[in-house]
Each structure stands twice: as structure tokens, then as C-alpha cells.
Amino acid sequence: MEFEPKIVAFVCNWCTYAGADLTGTSRIKYSNDVKIIRFPCTGRIDFMYLLKAFAEGADGIIVSGCHPNDCHYTSGNFHARRRWMVFEGLLNFIGIDSRRIVFSWISAAEGAKWAELVNKTVKSIQELGPYTQYQKVAGTFKKEVTNG
Amino acid sequence: MDKLQKFVFDILTSKEVTLVIGYENGSANKPRPAFIREPSDSERLVFNEKCVLNLTVYLGTHCTNNPGKVAIFATLPALCSILQLASEHQIQTADLLVIYCKSNDEFEVFDDINKIEELVCKEEVVIDSKNSVLIETISKLSVEERFEYWTEQFSKCIKCYACRAACPLCYCTRCTVEINQPQWVHSPSHALGNFEWHIMRAMHMAGRCLNCDACANACPVDIPLNLLTKYMIRDIKEKFGEYTFSVNKGNLLSTFKPDDKETLIR
Amino acid sequence: MDIEKYVILKPSVDAILKSLLASGKTIVAPVRKKDAVCFEKIDENSTVADDFVQTKLSLKSFAFPRYEKLFGFNKSQKNVTVNDFDFKQIPEIYLWGTKPCDASGFLALNAIFNWDFKDAIYNARQEKLTIITFSCFQSDENCFCTSVGGGPGGTAGSDILFTKVGDEKYIAEVISEKGSRIREQFSEFFLPTEAELKKEQYLAKIDQLLDKEIIKERLENFFESEIWKKQSERCLGCGACAYVCPACGCFDIQDEKSANQGSRIRCWDSCGFSQFTVHASGHNPRASQSQRWRQRLSHKFSIMPERLNVVGCTGCGRCSRACPVDMNLLEHLTSIMKMNHDG
């Protein structure tokens, strides 16, 4: 059986969520391996959420919001962009494969782009396989601990 | 009395300042922080190349409780620290006299933060060669090997938070790890808790890290955790073209440019 | 039981270790890594380090781990199933190459974890430990075991104590039932003691600089002294000293939950942290670092002797070595000794 990755999408309410909605109303079919979490703005998406998703078993993550200059709150996505630029570097250095996190700008009108993004991400995560390395680290606290 | 001691003696005698935060010789002749209030105690003060501890970590607590002006011994990272703390509104620089020490008889005195900024602007934040080599070596590993390397390093972490306590910029009275509604970072020192803590610490240092190594020097189990922030200094320099400290510029992650260039977001 | 004394040759000591390893026992021993010596699980290929003063971490984690699951639970709509701690999973461990100060640290922890309420989890772990100690023949300026009732050849807390006398010979002292079992298992190696052989001359020289009774009295009478503020002025309030200490037993209890299952976890905590005693209301009985420093010293040198009849310090000196700002315990205790009636 083909590996069905668990993908968590952190999206902003105003653009990408609406875009994903449009994908549905336009009846564009796309992979159902993605779980969407809606945020008021990409600026609200703390980097810790991404780590928490991996810890809870996500194999891949999508982060998406309004295109630059389109933010509902004028600058939330600009702040987010800087955060991801820095975070991506750190993750790479620590050995958390940044190919497992996909960043994208998707507007409310880009229903097709959303479907394409999800499908592409699913495919690339399938190629990478399940994220066992991080899940192993995350699993330690669930086990009995025998010594320090 | 060397020149530095004499200077401290004078400013304490004239009551220009009421407290001097400097270094004295501690056990095994290793320097440690000293808090000097009496002119006669200024003889205890030392300054040499072993004085690497960043004394600005005491500015928040000791300045607010001190009646009168405070003088502090500063190395280059400590000067950056003072700028950064001032820009984050953590210290009042009006009550601060900064003694930028180069040796026990060569030092510069600043009571104007703008002068400090002028000096710091001229000095590039440079990562020393030993750590540069380490960063290079780690970067060349495969992504899985890098993860394994850090898993092993973090497994030593006992969550004593000495790194946090020693860092002048970790001044929050209630750290994110202590926020418990919800419990944001796992508090036990298991693998996940340690990963979350160290990643979070590094991220909160993004664009702020002073390159002073206080965190790594404080670590009782020798985790090279300064490599994380040093790597970020390098990365930020590459991505944003500069890494500087300034009173008025604002932090890297709390400011933005509409034309920030990246190749990351599709 | 009374301590039994024997002589044992170096090859025999090595043979005991080899034999224990060969029989599949879990052995934890000091091993040199890069520039530090650490206790870790060894195998036949490991080289046990014997020329070091102190490891960074104490051995307490083998009875009182950094974190441990106290019990697990599963939660459903209106139901909770609790899964008790599995006592059977605790491994039997031989601590080979323990220092006398670490061995005596277990006595302090035993007292804490058995004060009226017996902590079965701690006890089960501690009982599974066989502590094979080697006397110290070297020390550094941070060592002060003799000042708190121990010594470089102290037997407290150990099951067997080996003291190297000359190049090829050890004095073996069998201290407990567990020690006896080892002696019985390897009885051919344990030779009759030689009357003229005294271990004292082979031990590290560590001067007794403190009097624990005087320190206790000072701590009780100088609660309001300015000295606590003075001493703690440079203290950063991290937990390094407590976490490397073999006798610090304070802990936190936290729940961790993922979906429907979770565990209650106990992990180390430190009285030096500013949040340690904060009430939910925000009130903090120990609001300043000087209060927390006073608590740390009082707990070890006054409260524990008074309530548990044991000093909460073994003189291993780890706290002084680990401190980023050189809060040297011996130095601070010495100045407390010198306090007069004005505090």
C-alpha cells in the first residue's frame, strides 16, 4: 500500500483558507492527506506550532498565507516571511529536513494553486517517507524511563 | 594599583558612581563577577583575556535596585549587549557608565550610548575560526547525520537553564518554558523537551545574539549550543546582508522590508 | 553488618569486572570521552577511567532520574484508566568506580525519599543498584568531603570499597549484604587482610576546613543576616548546582499528554529557580535570589541534619565546578563559619 503522509497545513484565514475553500467549491479534486488549521494571519503562526506538528506525528507541513502586500493586517505576512527565512536556516543546521516544510503564498482566488501545492507536497513527502527520525525523538517521553 | 583600579577608585571616591560591576579573581584564579561599592575594594578588580563572562547580564537586576549611577566593565560583546538591551527598553543608559576594557591599563569610558554605537558600528560581528570550522564541519554532514549530532548533544542537556541565566538577553521574568497554560515547552529534559528548548532559545536569539558565548561557557555539560546562534549570525548575514546592533533599528524579527529577498516561498 | 576487610590483587579486580560483564550484567562505569570523564554503560571493549577527580554529573540519576514516568493513563470520553508504575522494568545496575562522595549521596536521597512516606519508585531503583566504590587518591581544590563527615576512603553508602594500595594491590572492604554477595561469588579473589596494611596513607589528602555543627548553628541563628544578599549577589539563579549535586532531591511533577494517553512525570527541579515557590496567586515566599540561596544552604546544612539526621552535602565540589559565576560552596561556607554575632 502506498504511504499516506500526514500533512498539516497552517494557513491564514483571509487568503489561503478562502483559496482552499474555492478549490472545494470549484470541485477541483486533490489529495485528502492534508489537515488544515486556520489562523487569523501567517504572522500568528509561531515556529513552535511547526515543531509541535512534527512531534505529534506530521510527516510534512504546509505554511501558507496572503501574497506580499495583500495581508489583511497589512504586514503580518512580511513578519512571517522573515521568521521563515531565519527558521529554515536553523532547522537545516539542526538536521530537520526543510523539504518537509513547504511555504507558499496562495490568494483567495487561487483555488487551483492550492490543489497543486497539496498534491505536489504529498508527492514529495511520499518520496521522503515517514518522518520517523523526529517521531523517535518525540516518542521518548511516552516510554518508561529507566535512567537519566 | 593599576590604571583600571585607580579609575574605579576615583569614580567611587568622587561618588560619580555608587556601584561598579567588574571582575575579580575567584577560585583557581579564574575571574568572576565582582560588585564594588567601596573605593578601597577597587583593588580586588582585575581585567585580563580570561574575563569573558558577559557582565551585562546583571544590568537589569542590579541597576534598578541601585541608588545612583552604575559603572560596568565591558568587552566588545558586552557593548553590543548594552545597545541591544537599550533598544529593547530593558535598561536606562542615563545611569550607566561603560568602561570598555582592553587590558588592565587600556580602557575607554563611555557615558553616551550613541558613542558606543559609533564604536560598535565599526566592528563587524565575526565568528572565531574554531567555531567557524565546527559550523562548517556540521554543515557538510547529511541532514540525518546533523540531526543525530544534535540529538546526541541535546541528550546531555539537564535543563538547568544556565544558558538562559547567563545570557544578558534572556531577561524575561517568566520564560516561555515556564508558561503553562498551555504547557508550551515540555519541562522534563527528555529528548523532545530538549529539542524544543534549544530550538526555541536559538529562535528567540535570532538577530539578537551577541556572539559572546556566555551560554556555552555556562553550560555545565559542555553542549556547544553557541553554534546554533553562531550559525544563525552567519545565515542572517548571508540572507539580509548585515548583522549589526543599534539602539533605534529594531529587531530583525520585529521589523521587515517589503522587498526582503528569499527563494523559499513558492 | 560489620565491615569485613580483605586484600585483593589488581588482576582479580579486573577479573571481577570482566566476569560481571560476561554474565550480561549492566555495568555503569567512568569512561574518558574527549576531555571529560562520564559515567555510562560499558561493554567488554570499554576502558574504565581511574585517573580523574570528578565527573560532571553525579550518579544520583540511577536512582532519581532526570525525569521519570510515575504512572501512565488513558483518557476517554468519561473514563480514565490509570496504569501503575511498572516496578519490574527497573534494571539491575552495577555502579563500578563510584567515588565515596557519590556513594554517600545516596544516603541523603534515601533519607529524603523515605521520610515517613516511603517512595517506592525511588526505593526500587536504589535497591537495584550495587555500588562498587573506589577510594580517591587524588582531589582538587573544590573537594571538601572531610568537612561534611565523609572522606576519600569513606564507606558510607557503598556496598564494596576498593582502596588502591601500591601498584598491584587493593584493600577491599565489604560493607553491605549486596557487597557480601559479590564477595561470595568471587570468594577466591578475596584474600585475608594484612594487619600492617592501612588505607589512610594511600588516600588523597583533603583537609577538614569546616565544622558542620557550627555551620548548622550559624544558619539557624543568622536567618536575617546580610550575608545571604552579599553571597548571592552574583548568583544567576540557574539550576546547575542542584542538578549536578548528588544529594539534591527536589523535583517537579508534570503531566504530559498526547491525544488520549499521557503520563505523570517527575523531573528534577531546583530551589534556585525564581519560579520554584510561586503561588498561583503570584505571591512568592522566596522572591529574591538571596532567599533562595539561603534556602539552598539551610536545607542542606540545617534543615536536613535537623529533620532527617543527614547532611545534604557530600563535599564532592561539583556545584562549585559547574557554577558559571564561581559560587564556590566551600568559600561561602568558610565565610559563614567566620560569622560573628552581628551576622
Added chain:
Amino acid sequence: MTDSNIYLPYSVRIDKITLEAPGVKTFRLKFLHEEDEDQFDFKAGQFGEYSVFGVGESTFCIASSPTRKGYLECTFRQTGKVTSALANCEEGDILGIRGPYGNVFPLEDWKGKNLLFIAGGIALPPMRCVIWNALDKRSDYNDITIVYGARSVADLVYKHELKEWKSRPDVKLVLTVDPGGQTPDWTGEVGFVPSIVDKVAPVSENTIAIVCGPPVMIKNTFPVLLKLGFEDSNIYTTLENRMKCGFGKCGRCNVGKVYVCKDGPVFTYKQLKELPNEY
């Protein structure tokens, strides 16, 4: 046989939830297993460690009387992590409880004496346990007086029971609210608890005073009681400190040599005076 795991809580089910005041709730808890109830043999003054599985444990007193069998009651104000989780619980939910821990009010020694209860705000619960215990053995004691105050009328807890005590001829109940906290139909006193105690001026002879409340109230009530002629050793109070274990191991609750969890939570004013000022 090895000892059992002292960190393992008994399972209890929330039988009934009463909203006492804004943010204050009372839970009636029933043990899931009957044998646990026998094990959990408590006396007035003791406390328990209540747990919400997955969130953590919180320390507070047992508010019901040991004379009332078949259930336990606790009253808490939503403040921290665990109490917030408790506040979100519904009837039928499962909680954990460890205990009972701590010392007790020496009710046996108080036989034949007058009892004066002085409580402020959310501190009535620890006292309610003693009050009901005494009322259920009413003939053992002489006069019983209760002075209870809260910030406002809405903040008074156990309103139903206050009514019951008010109507009993063998209890003297004085209610008060802080100035500004009264409603138009308020018939009780208006003023801070210490001054109301002063006004009520209970006899000190052969009387035990039990004081519970916020630190500032306790601090100001002691001088009033001393002025009225109470002896140090006849004034009781309970201390609260943060604790994790409840049995003298986690290292948080000690005030000098005294462990609130083991030597307390019940202290006389005489004992309190000897403690270092760190609580």
C-alpha cells in the same frame, strides 16, 4: 511485598458541581472504588492533591466534614493551570485525588470550649470542614460563632449553608462585606473582617479562635484577637504554600525547618510567631 506507588491517585467521579461565586466552584466527589474511600480516612484540616489527568495536580483542602460519609467536597477558585482545567470539568468526569496529607485541627482537645471561626473570601472551605464537624457533634462544644467576610456579596461562598447557619439558634453567624461590596438589600455588616471581629468582641475565655483568609486579613486579625485577650496557643490558622508532592520531598513548602505539608497546614499563632518570615 514492595510498598505501593505513593504518587498514584485514587480515581473519583464528579458527582455534583455547585457554582459558589464568580470563579469559585464546589465539586462533590465520589470514589470509584469503595475500598479507596476507606483508605482515604481524613480528619478536619487535612488537604489533598487533586489531579486532572493530562494537566497536573493542585493542592487544596478538603471542604467537607469527615462526619459526612460517602463523598468528598472541595472548593476552589480558578487561578492557575490545574484549577482552570478543573473549572472546565463537567459532572461525571473522572479526577484523581491523593491524600489525605498534613496535620489536623485538634477537635478532641476543643471539647467543652467556645469556638470562634473567622474566615475571609475563599478561605471558608478549609473552615467549613471544621464547622460541620463541630456542628455534627454540637453537644461537644459551647458557643459557636462564625465571622465571615468577602469582598462583595457575590463573593460569599456556600450561600445556601450560610442561610442554614443563620437560622440555627445554636450558631452565631456574622456576615460582612468590604465597603462598597454591599447590595441594597444587604442586611449584614459592612467592613473588613478584623474590625468586625473587634466590633463583635467575642469572649476570649475558654475560646478557640480559628482564622483563615488572605494573608493581609490574617495579619490584621491577630492583633485584634490578642487585644481581646486570646492566648497565642488558642489561635489557629492554616498556612498555604506551593507544593508538588504533599509529603515532604519536593522541597517547596518549607518555612525554615517547618514543612507546611507535614507539620502543617494547621498552626497556632504561637507556632507561627516562631517561624522565619518567609511564607
